[in-house]
Amino acid sequence: MSGYLSPGGPRVLAHRGLALDAPENTLRAFEAAARAGAAYIETDVHRSRDGVAIVSHDPTLDRVAGRPGRVGDLSTGELAAIDLGGGGFPTLVEALDAFPAIRFNIDVKEEAAADATVAAVRAAGASDRVLLTSFDERRRRRLAALLPGVATSVGSFGVVRAVLAAPLGGRAVARAVAGAVALQVPERQGPVRVVSPDSCARRTRRVSRCTSGP
Known part of the structure; x- marks a missing residue:
């Protein structure tokens, strides 16, 4: 069983990181949250054109990047090169590797991102410090089946x-x-x-x- 909820007690989650002086869902926002003492970060993932789990709440680029386009239509390299204000779109693996002491609450936003999310969690060896969720209950069950023992919501x-x-x-x-x-x-x-x-x-x-x- 995952140790995600151990030890017990109230937990403070930084929603999309601490996005006050840093853009949401970026490594800068996650670093700010960690510096502020947050032990948990809530984030979201979509899938890039080349099949990689990308940290992003929206499927489109207009709100956070001020340009047209969709996350799923661009490669990992193209997304990393977009300036969000101190860096591009990070991959989920990059986020998990950069903050090994942080536990992540990950909302898998689309069915296409399910396998990519599982691959990222496995690559980072992070099964015991992630909680996977989705608005779609069938997707949540599929994620749980692909990563036995992982915490889900x-x-x-x-x-x-x-x-x-x-x-x-x-x-x-x-x-x-x-x-x-x-x-x-x-x-x-x-x-x-x-x-x-x-x-x-x-x-x-x-x-x-x-x-x-x-």
């Missing part, structure tokens, strides 16, 4: 099931997230407030009661 459908199961108690929530070790819940889903101090306390107690038994 349920997709959108699993989140909905867990939220609906919460009033029924911890065992129902545990069944809703079966096969995953994490549940990442948005603060709001449309007009519905999903996360509040009370709901966090209720769900934490219920899941703890269920998972602390034999």
Whole structure:
């Protein structure tokens, strides 16, 4: 079993790195997060034209690079040469290798990136310090099957099931997230407030009661 969630306790995740004085999802942003004391980084991956897992939230270049084009239409070298403000698009292997003490929460944004993500995690020897997730639950299950023992977080459908199961108690929530070790819940889903101090306390107690038994 992955050691991603060990030891226990609250965890601070730097969303796309610490993107205040550095562009999001770049090695500079990850370095800033590490310097600030973050032990976990949330990031995203797409697949380059030559089949490599590339760190990028968007499938397109316009928002972060100010130019037209898609990540999947460019090679690794072409993406690395794009100036995002202190460096180009890093590969997932580069990010994992550059920060061996950091644990990564990786959102696999497209089905085409699944195999490339698995290859990158294996190449970096990072199976025990990554959590893989996707909005698509089938993709999440496929990632878990390709990397046995890796930590995963349920997709959108699993989140909905867990939220609906919460009033029924911890065992129902545990069944809703079966096969995953994490549940990442948005603060709001449309007009519905999903996360509040009370709901966090209720769900934490219920899941703890269920998972602390034999």
